Amino acid sequence: MKFIVDQQVEDIEMPENLKLNTFLQEFHSDCPHPECIFGFYGFAFGQSPFPVPKMVQNALISNANKGAYAAVPGIPELRNAISKYNKHYFGMDVAPERIYVGPGTKELIFNLLEVLHGTVILPTPAWLGYLPQIRFLQKNYHMLPTRANKKFSPNDLRKLALRLQDRQKILILNNPHNPTGLLYDRLELEEIADVCREQNITVISDEIYAQTTYDFSKFVSMGKIYPEGTFVTNGLSKSHAAGGYRLGYVIFPQHATDLKRQFKKILATEYTAVSTPIQHAAVAGFEFSNEMDEYFEVTRGIHQVMGEYTYHKLSAIEGVRATKPNATFYLLADFNAFATDLQKMDIMTSQRLSESLIQHPYHTAIVGGDSLVLERTDFSARIAYVDYDGAKVYQNYLESRPKTSSEKVEFVKNNAPKVVAGLEMIERFFENLKKDIPQKFQVQKNLVA
Ligand SMILES: Cc1ncc(COP(=O)(O)O)c(C=O)c1O
Structure with missing residues (x-):
């Protein structure tokens, strides 16, 4: 039987996160070198490495018997808890x-894009999830490239908006930002809000x-600055x-x-409601408790220590420019200073750069620029610094928090050896590139379908 796929689906590309899975799986099953057995240094996946907070897990277990459908917007206990959470933290x-x-x-953003008429403005680089949704919904969209500081300028937003004919424009603001780890502060948000109102x-x-904002007092929600339009x-x-x-x-x-x-x-048409036991579990995660408060504080502390280490190591490689993260577990590394050397090795796109780095002897997985809504030839990459055992590291941090710079470096070395080794691999890759070692960069085959 031959199935005919709807044209709208045919026309969209595989979302980049799924492509990444395919890419790594192919690498694993295909790599002939014995060293491949250990896996790879994982800077590609954007997943928090910590265990789900115990009280959230317990709440899920004790609500496993809740088999009834929930109300479409969510159970009242959860909406109340989220309301208080926003008051308390934000x-x-x-x-x-x-x-x-x-x-x-992700689904809610998709639903918002479904319900809101208008042209989408997407600052770039961007999280790899937005673009397939915008394309799937066949919405008009425009990129808004960031400036040298990797943030977009309110003035550029104004200029772009003035050119757009649509009655309504939708800006996708991601703050704190994936992939740069940067935070738009209150003043910057106010300037953006002024343009949005105008x-x-x-x-x-x-x-x-x-x-995850490292200095949590610095985070301000756009919902506070522009409540009528956010x-x-x-x-x-x-x-x-x-x-x-x-x-x-x-x-x-x-x-x-x-x-x-x-x-x-x-929501009622597409999924009725979120799973009821999950909603009850989430109540425990959003209600204020000392346990949750400590969890947030410890996890953001660890992200910061890992982020600073990663930033300093990458910045120390001559030619590499990295964003200094204020939040998240990512930064954006810019390798464009090596463009000529890369091209000499037949590495013309960021995709090829990812392929070269994942292969022996480097075994290092990164997310290349074209997955971040940058030009294919932009040699930038997202580096996620989460390749460690979250449960163990959480415990070690609780027992002895590193305070001085040298304690922090020691903490990373003791707790995240794969992050340390992976960063050394990236350094080695670019050193070898400068030394002109061509055989190291032969990509045996195009790994991504
Ligand atoms: C910027 C950004 N937004 C949204 C999401 C998706 O979040 P959720 O798991 O709530 O769908 C991610 C996940 O990687 C993300 O990085």
Whole structure:
């Protein structure tokens, strides 16, 4: 039997995160070298390495008997807990009625793009999840490239908005930012909000990494700065290391009653509601408790120590420029200074660079620039510094928090040997490149289908 696939699906590309899986699997099964057995240094996957907080796990277990469908926007206990969570951590007064729960923020962002008419403005580089959704929905979109500091300028936003004909424009703001790890501060957000008010731009503010901000007092939600025009999305995936739970929420702008009604139709049509036991588990994650507070503080402390180490190691390689992360577990490394040397080795695209680095003798997985909505020839890469045993490292950090710079370096060396070794591999790769060692860079085959 031959099945005919809908043209709309035919036309979209495989989302980059799935491509990455294929890429690594192929590498594993195909690599003939004995050293490949150990695996690879993983800087590619953006997943928090810590265990799901115990109290969230326990709440899930004790609510396993909840078999009834939940209300479409979420169970009242959860919407209340999220409301209080936003008050406590982000200083936002959000009535529970403004909060809708969904199966992950990725789905909720997709639902928002479904319900909102208009042209999408996507600052680049960007998280690899947005573009396939925008394309799938066949929306008009425009990239907004960032400046040298890797942030977009409000003035560039204004200029772009002035050129767009649509009655409504939708800016996807991701703060803190994947892949750069950078944070837009209050002043920057106010400048962006001014342009949004002036140009009638709606904002989807993806704040999934808010809780990972290293100096937490610096995080400000766009929902606070531009409450009348911002949809804030957040969830359990990064802050609670529970991406697999698939639970996110959206905070609607003030005075969006009719829009909420339309949104509810979409949710009811597409997935009815989030799994009821998961919603009960999430209540434990969002309600204030000393245990959760400590969890946030410890995990962001570890991300910071790993981030600083990674930043310093990469910046020490002559020619490499890296963003200094203020949050998340990523940074963006810019290898464009090596463009000529790479091209000499027939490495013309960031995809080829990823392929060269994953192969023997480097065994290092990175996410190349074209997966970050950059030009294919842009030799930038996202480096995720999470390749360590999260449960063990959490415990070690609790027992003895590194304070001085040298203690922090020691902490990384003792707790994240694969991060340390992987960064050395990246350094070696670029050293060898300078030394003109061609055989090291022969890509045996194109690994990505
Ligand atoms: C910027 C960004 N937004 C959203 C998501 C997806 O979050 P969720 O698991 O809530 O769908 C991710 C996951 O990697 C992300 O990096």
